Amino acid sequence: ALYTLGNHTLDTQQPDRDILAALIGDETVDAELFHAANTLKIRQFGNKVFVRGIIEFSNYCRCTCAYCGINAQMTHTKRYRMMPDDLVNAAVCAAKVYRTVILQSGEDLFYTAKTLADIVRRIKEKANCAVTLSIGERTLEEYRLMREAGADRFLLKHETANAVLYESLHGAALETRLGAQRRIKALGFELGGGFMVGLPGQTDEILAEDLLTLVRERVEMAGIGPFIAHPDTDLGNALDGDPHKTLKVLALARLLLPGCHLPSTTALNVKGGMKNALLCGADVIMQKATPFEYRQLYDIYPGRDAQEVPLEEQYETLKKRLAELGLSAE
Numbered sequence: 001a002l003y004t005l006g007n008h009t010l011d012t013q014q015p016d017r018d019i020l021a022a023l024i025g026d027e028t029v030d031a032e033l034f035h036a037a038n039t040l041k042i043r044q045f046g047n048k049v050f051v052r053g054i055i056e057f058s059n060y061c062r063c064t065c066a067y068c069g070i071n072a073q074m075t076h077t078k079r080y081r082m083m084p085d086d087l088v089n090a091a092v093c094a095a096k097v098y099r100t101v102i103l104q105s106g107e108d109l110f111y112t113a114k115t116l117a118d119i120v121r122r123i124k125e126k127a128n129c130a131v132t133l134s135i136g137e138r139t140l141e142e143y144r145l146m147r148e149a150g151a152d153r154f155l156l157k158h159e160t161a162n163a164v165l166y167e168s169l170h171g172a173a174l175e176t177r178l179g180a181q182r183r184i185k186a187l188g189f190e191l192g193g194g195f196m197v198g199l200p201g202q203t204d205e206i207l208a209e210d211l212l213t214l215v216r217e218r219v220e221m222a223g224i225g226p227f228i229a230h231p232d233t234d235l236g237n238a239l240d241g242d243p244h245k246t247l248k249v250l251a252l253a254r255l256l257l258p259g260c261h262l263p264s265t266t267a268l269n270v271k272g273g274m275k276n277a278l279l280c281g282a283d284v285i286m287q288k289a290t291p292f293e294y295r296q297l298y299d300i301y302p303g304r305d306a307q308e309v310p311l312e313e314q315y316e317t318l319k320k321r322l323a324e325l326g327l328s329a330e
């Protein structure tokens with residue numbers, strides 16, 4: 001499709017990096033951009049919002065991601081991990097409310113691929129839900145065990161498409177991450193990618209490259225959230241990402257990837273952006289289904305909602321909020 005936005009023309013078949021960057025930087029196009037993204041989202045999904053339950057089952061992590069409050073260097077973080085039986089039970093409970101359950105953790109090798117595969121298999125035996133894994137980088141053979149056990153989808157964001165910035169934040173090469181995404185995709189998982197908006201040193205050209213990376217890697221879902229500085233990390237004094245710019249990038253992602261699932265990310269919700277996200281391209285919401293005792297401890301960035309509201313009640317509250325926007329939970 002061709003979109004005329006202000007004095008820019010975006011060809012979504014042949015998206016141009018400089019045009020995307022110019023659109024991100026030009027505030028006169030915002031109203032038109034948001035309108036185009038919302039129109040396309042409604043054409044794709046009607047007034048439906050897909051609601052997922054996420055269980056954050058371990059905050060142990062071997063990685064040193066500079067932005068992350070549970071990275072391996074956070075020696076003051078109180079660590080927890082759920083035992084497999086407890087995780088299966090929590091997932092089966094979550095599946096009574098949500099049709100998709102996301103299992104997320106730090107990169108915690110306590111859970112071997114076989115352990116994770118067994119967990120997935122048991123959940124799929126007991127509950128009629130889709131299972132999404134978000135557990136970081138593993139080998140092809142490890143991912144294969146999880147896929148064969150019935151895991152449907154996998155979230156692994158590229159975080160930033162700029163190789164220098166990626167390496168400075170992760171102490172590892174961007175190609176390593178892209179390689180893991182390609183293994184996931186090759187095994188037939190639905191691949192969820194995504195990135196942060198407002199990282200220190202990020203430019204609009206880099207954000208344009210982030211959008212093109214989603215297209216190139218053929219992601220089926222993409223989480224796009226503002227960077228939020230965690231005070232205990234090396235980036236503790238950095239400025240947070242701009243929620244408004246995040247919405248613009250989200251809207252552009254909708255135009256580039258019409259059928260892609262785009263959550264209103266938890267980080268954007270923290271910044272009060274949920275309503276706006278759902279009105280400019282997002283079609284997915286993630287709700288916490290982590291057992292109450294662990295919610296505070298999964299401290300990846302500050303301001304996250306650790307309220308102890310039972311899942312059914314949380315879901316009813318969300319449905320009411322969505323109804324006020326003319327949307328219905330699916």
Ligand code: MET
Nearest residue numbers: 105106107134135136156
């Ligand atoms: N460790 C996983 C990843 O990096 C899950 C999200 S980060 C807490 O993809």
